[in-house]
Amino acid sequence: MGVDCWVLQIVHDELVQLMGGEVSELTFAKTGPTVILLAGLQGVGKTTVCAKLANYFKKQGKSCMLVAGDVYRPAAIDQLTILGKQVDVPVYTAGTDVKPSDIAKQGFEEAKKKKIDVVIVDTAGRLQIDKAMMDELKDVKRVLNPTEVLLVVDAMTGQEAAALVTTFNLEIGITGAILTKLDGDSRGGAALSVKEVSGKPIKLVGRGERMEDLEPFYPDRMAGRILGMGDVLSFVEKAQEVMQQEDAEDLQKKIMSAKFDFNDFLKQTRAVAQMGSVSRVIGMIPGMAKVTPAQIREAERNLEIMEVIIKAMTPEEREKPELLAESPVRRKRVAQDSGKTEQQVSQLVAQLFQMRVRMKNLMGVMEGGSMPTLSNLEEALKTEEKAPPGTARRRKKAESRRLFADSTLRQPPRGFGSKN
Numbered sequence: 001m002g003v004d005c006w007v008l009q010i011v012h013d014e015l016v017q018l019m020g021g022e023v024s025e026l027t028f029a030k031t032g033p034t035v036i037l038l039a040g041l042q043g044v045g046k047t048t049v050c051a052k053l054a055n056y057f058k059k060q061g062k063s064c065m066l067v068a069g070d071v072y073r074p075a076a077i078d079q080l081t082i083l084g085k086q087v088d089v090p091v092y093t094a095g096t097d098v099k100p101s102d103i104a105k106q107g108f109e110e111a112k113k114k115k116i117d118v119v120i121v122d123t124a125g126r127l128q129i130d131k132a133m134m135d136e137l138k139d140v141k142r143v144l145n146p147t148e149v150l151l152v153v154d155a156m157t158g159q160e161a162a163a164l165v166t167t168f169n170l171e172i173g174i175t176g177a178i179l180t181k182l183d184g185d186s187r188g189g190a191a192l193s194v195k196e197v198s199g200k201p202i203k204l205v206g207r208g209e210r211m212e213d214l215e216p217f218y219p220d221r222m223a224g225r226i227l228g229m230g231d232v233l234s235f236v237e238k239a240q241e242v243m244q245q246e247d248a249e250d251l252q253k254k255i256m257s258a259k260f261d262f263n264d265f266l267k268q269t270r271a272v273a274q275m276g277s278v279s280r281v282i283g284m285i286p287g288m289a290k291v292t293p294a295q296i297r298e299a300e301r302n303l304e305i306m307e308v309i310i311k312a313m314t315p316e317e318r319e320k321p322e323l324l325a326e327s328p329v330r331r332k333r334v335a336q337d338s339g340k341t342e343q344q345v346s347q348l349v350a351q352l353f354q355m356r357v358r359m360k361n362l363m364g365v366m367e368g369g370s371m372p373t374l375s376n377l378e379e380a381l382k383t384e385e386k387a388p389p390g391t392a393r394r395r396k397k398a399e400s401r402r403l404f405a406d407s408t409l410r411q412p413p414r415g416f417g418s419k420n
């Protein structure tokens with residue numbers, strides 16, 4: 001297995017563990033109706049989840065009842081009634097003048113009388129966590145003694161997910177979560193915090209607006225989604241392609257003799273860009289290097305600029321970067337042809353020499369023994385040589401030296417492994 005696969009596998013397994021490892025089943029009451037209390041902010045999909053759950057249980061041959069506990073929005077009661085009809089499940093309503101805890105109690109008594117298997121209680125959401133909502137939920141929980149208290153979380157919730165889950169868990173005590181709107185284009189990073197901060201698993205996920213769109217939560221599938229397997233696989237393929245084209249020993253010679261050129265540079269940089277998704281994930285794992293989405297966007301933008309510049313070079317210049325390093329005239333021409341500034345071209349040339357140094361260091365680490373670990377890989381990538389880049393053969397024009405001694409040389413490596 002290549003280094004890339006190996007790193008990915010570790011990250012993947014780490015994510016699976018972080019999300020609880022295995023599917024967590026819902027718990028059912030030993031006697032009497034199972035009571036499921038749903039909590040969550042406004043608009044996350046709670047009401048929809050009530051009906052989806054009822055549909056889910058019905059398919060398992062269980063009878064259900066929905067209880068409309070959102071007394072602040074009459075529309076929420078109507079919505080639940082309509083959805084209840086749609087999945088053919090009774091809905092207990094008592095209007096908006098009764099306290100939610102009383103409605104919950106009455107609904108539960110009714111369900112008991114009718115020997116219903118599962119009672120699902122909808123509650124009012126708020127735009128933000130507030131004391132009134134928490135007190136109300138505590139009240140409802142106290143009278144119901146629910147089998148499950150599930151926090152409904154919108155998959156689009158970003159960084160705030162951790163705080164949200166923590167607060168609900170501390171205030172009312174949850175038994176798990178349901179992640180909704182996973183059909184959207186979010187990677188579902190919110191899934192990572194739930195187990196981590198509450199110790200409670202995600203039990204189900206909503207993947208659409210239809211009543212059938214509710215399924216168990218599979219941590220390994222989620223890890224795959226977060227890693228964006230599409231990107232990652234093409235990265236691994238790319239890396240393999242590079243190794244096939246240049247037999248490993250050849251590549252090593254090339255690097256050792258500082259022949260690494262703009263063609264290799266382009267290949268490598270593209271590969272690093274593909275690792276953007278991995279960097280993001282690594283950034284999300286507590287204690288590991290933080291890579292912000294802004295840094296990733298910036299790296300992607302830089303890559304585009306580099307491609308345009310490299311395309312404006314002659315094949316000879318691509319193979320012999322020294323030509324550009326030594327000639328301001330050539331750099332000026334490349335800048336004009338690519339529509340970029342001379343400074344950008346100089347920066348890119350400097351980066352190539354910088355990369356030669358890094359590649360050398362990296363090869364040193366790899367030669368030195370077994371598989372590089374993530375940390376010594378990062379170290380190798382971080383190490384910068386103080387001397388100006390270039391080869392001994394290069395004529396040392398004052399102009400070039402001035403350009404290459406500028407701050408761009410001390411830029412941190414972009415993409416994978418970079419730090420703030």
Ligand SMILES: Nc1nc2c(ncn2[C@@H]2O[C@H](COP(=O)(O)OP(=O)(O)OP(=O)(O)O)[C@@H](O)[C@H]2O)c(=O)[nH]1
Nearest residue numbers: 042043044045046047048125180181206207208209
């Ligand atoms: N795409 C998609 N949309 C969903 C999903 N679940 C819910 N929705 C939509 O999200 C919107 C809000 O859902 P509701 O069920 O009304 O949300 P709520 O949490 O009950 O909102 P409040 O009653 O205001 O607290 C609706 O338009 C739903 O159709 C899902 O899994 N995928």
